[in-house]
């Protein structure tokens with residue numbers, strides 16, 4: 282029987298229609314249409330169930346359809362959905378700021394809420410720049426970032442994103458910022474160990490600051506644990522210590538993009554908490570903060586920066602939907618669930634459980650070359666040959682093929698190709714923090730079926 286989902290293709294209506302019309306040529310089959318979601322599962326309109334193995338785009342930390350959050354959403358909507366924060370304050374936005382700052386800990390004293398990750402990074406970099414200007418350092422404007430990295434899709438965030446293919450396209454519209462290599466753990470350059478490459482990456486930061494002129498460098502931004510840019514690479518305490526010392530030596534602000542790693546996913550509220558010496562000056566959050574129940578991002582900043590900017594006439598920046606009362610109320614309800622279910626601790630325990638099972642899967646699968654990550658921010662790396670670590674051909678786009686096989690087996694796997702696969706092919710494994718051990722076992726079983734199909738395809742095409 283042909284299902285409704287199978288009949289639909291991109292461009293099959295004269296106007297409007299699927300957003301995939303922007304991404305895929307006419308005639309491409311459209312994905313299943315979601316009908317409902319609950320816990321770690323989504324169902325399409327044909328009643329097929331999919332395990333959400335990546336929390337969508339690493340978003341749905343507390344799972345789908347949480348009744349307490351839905352109730353809080355409805356209650357807030359009845360009270361007020363929009364009030365511009367410069368005219369009216371809202372109780373929930375203040376409660377959320379108090380709470381997020383308390384969870385983030387000393388040094389991150391104030392919170393500025395926006396609608397998502399790219400906006401959060403834009404806001405953090407503009408706050409840093411305005412602080413430099415008002416504190417007598419107007420020559421500081423350069424923001425060093427890492428390659429590879431991902432900091433968002435807007436033009437400002439793209440200036441610091443380390444993705445050569447995005448820069449090849451949009452480069453003429455941007456003022457690209459200096460890049461240094463990001464430490465990797467599976468594909469280090471010839472002649473390096475993981476440790477020596479990390480040390481070289483830290484040294485490259487200092488060399489770049491000196492070369493650019495320390496008085497011109499405003500900030501260094503990094504993902505403390507890579508997302509889709511590196512596939513959950515975790516660096517050592519020594520790297521974070523070195524980065525902090527270098528930034529201190531040169532008066533450079535250290536910005537942690539915790540849009541994917543924050544809000545508890547790695548087994549701490551912030552990934553920065555894993556490395557007490559890291560002490561970022563600014564932190565950005567999004568994704569898990571409101572866990573997909575509403576669009577929300579945040580910048581966390583120290584009082585000294587916020588006070589200096591405010592005293593100078595105020596932050597020259599804002600968005601219509603910043604500090605939106607409905608979004609803040611929903612995020613408070615999400616955080617209530619994080620606390621009530623002790624999900625930060627659960628992320629740590631579940632992460633260890635899942636990692637063991639993924640290592641066992643890697644031992645069985647000819648395609649899984651590496652398993653890495655922290656807490657439930659994990660990834661597997663897909664290779665053609667495990668002994669040599671040879672990657673699959675870039676044009677094959679192994680993560681996209683795995684996603685397609687996964688859908689047939691009832692597992693939803695988000696992937697977004699960073700750097701056109703230049704740094705390898707990885708698949709994030711980032712289920713909701715609410716996943717039970719039995720659901721994690723099911724995830725691994727379904728993933729193994731999708732990997733077996735991928736392996737058949739790889740062999741059939743003579744790629745391994």
Ligand SMILES: Cc1ncc(COP(=O)(O)O)c(C=O)c1O
Pocket residue numbers: 338397398399400402431432433434504508509538539540541567568
């Ligand atoms: C590390 C990181 N920074 C920034 C962003 C951009 O966030 P958004 O897509 O909400 O704008 C993302 C999104 O994937 C991300 O993973």
